[in-house]
Amino acid sequence: MKFAKALKLILSIKCQDAARLLSGQCDRTLSRSEKIALKLHLLICRSCKRYQKQLHYFQSLFKHLRHRLFTDKALPKASKDLRDRIVKALRRSREK
Amino acid sequence: MDKNPDQSKPPKLDPEKWVSQHADGLYRYALLRVGDPDIAEDLVQETFLAALTARKNFIGKSSERTWLIAILRNKSVEYWRKNKHTAPASSAETQQDYFDKGKHWAQSPIDWKSDPQRQLTSQEFWETLQKCISKMGHTLSDAFFMRELEKFSTDLICKHLKISPEGLWSRLHRARLHLRHCLEKNWFQDNDEDAEK
Numbered sequence: 001m002k003f004a005k006a007l008k009l010i011l012s013i014k015c016q017d018a019a020r021l022l023s024g025q026c027d028r029t030l031s032r033s034e035k036i037a038l039k040l041h042l043l044i045c046r047s048c049k050r051y052q053k054q055l056h057y058f059q060s061l062f063k064h065l066r067h068r069l070f071t072d073k074a075l076p077k078a079s080k081d082l083r084d085r086i087v088k089a090l091r092r093s094r095e096k
Numbered sequence: 097m098d099k100n101p102d103q104s105k106p107p108k109l110d111p112e113k114w115v116s117q118h119a120d121g122l123y124r125y126a127l128l129r130v131g132d133p134d135i136a137e138d139l140v141q142e143t144f145l146a147a148l149t150a151r152k153n154f155i156g157k158s159s160e161r162t163w164l165i166a167i168l169r170n171k172s173v174e175y176w177r178k179n180k181h182t183a184p185a186s187s188a189e190t191q192q193d194y195f196d197k198g199k200h201w202a203q204s205p206i207d208w209k210s211d212p213q214r215q216l217t218s219q220e221f222w223e224t225l226q227k228c229i230s231k232m233g234h235t236l237s238d239a240f241f242m243r244e245l246e247k248f249s250t251d252l253i254c255k256h257l258k259i260s261p262e263g264l265w266s267r268l269h270r271a272r273l274h275l276r277h278c279l280e281k282n283w284f285q286d287n288d289e290d291a292e293k
Contacts, residue, residue: 014198014199014200015195015199015200015201016195016199016200017199019194019195019269019273020269023265023268023269023272023273024265024269026268026272027243027250027264027265027268028250028261028265046204047200047201047204047205048201050204050205050206050207050208051201051205051276053207053208054205054208054276055272055276057208057210057212058244058272058275058276059244060212060213061212061215061216062244062245064212064213064216065216065245066245066246066247068216069121069124069125070117070118070120070121070161071121072216074217075120075124075216075222076123076124076127076133076219076222077120077123078119078120078122078123078137078140079137082119082123082137082140082141083115083116083119085141086111086115086119086140086141086144086145087111087112087115089141089144089145090111090114090115090144090145090148091111093145093148093149094111094148
């Protein structure tokens with residue numbers, strides 16, 4: 001019976017399902033039949049293959065972003081005005 | 097994020113040093129979440145002040161940055177709650193059908209030939225990314241940031257947001273579909289050296 005269910009998934013999977021599985025793969029382990037269905041679909045679907053690449057792109061993008069958020073000198077900065085305001089407010093608060 | 101050596105007793109606070117260490121990072125994070133520089137500045141200021149008050153509660157389990165970001169996140173949620181009419185919980189775009197009736201892509205994804213690391217140095221890209229993220233609405237961006245940026249586990253996020261794993265995966269799926277569509281439309285389609293149709 002498990003085989004029939006797996007076969008059904010493999011034969012009926014469309015882009016909308018594959019996209020959901022590709023996203024799911026980022027956060028959980030797919031079941032065996034899900035993995036097979038997805039793999040087969042990706043063999044024949046260029047669009048979903050591109051979406052898979054785009055998801056990898058996101059992982060790379062946010063990994064770099066994570067590292068650079070606090071250290072990069074080129075990204076937008078908190079204005080001097082803001083910094084001064086905060087330092088003043090902190091000093092005032094501390095004195096209370 | 098970084099892992100500071102454990103600081104079990106809050107050190108004597110030097111406001112200028114504290115601000116110089118964390119203000120930029122917090123500002124950028126806030127900018128990505130709310131999309132507006134003025135609102136982002138307010139949130140960062142509120143975060144520092146709240147952190148000052150709560151400093152005794154910081155027992156050093158996480159790094160100081162992670163702790164500050166958590167406070168910033170709470171401030172963002174408060175902001176959205178107060179501004180329900182201007183900040184939609186989930187953008188209209190996320191209801192859009194990215195797939196046609198036959199369950200195929202309504203618009204086939206194109207090839208993004210680019211280096212994410214290099215792209216982050218572009219001011220225009222940063223602005224586009226910022227717009228796209230803030231358009232996704234705070235319900236989706238909350239989950240998305242905890243997962244993709246801060247790399248929290250599914251369990252931890254579910255506990256924090258009080259949703260099921262299926263609910264979380266659904267949100268992340270919608271966030272990713274939205275973001276790829278928005279970036280493709282507003283960046284990759286016009287930047288030939290970054291894309292190939």
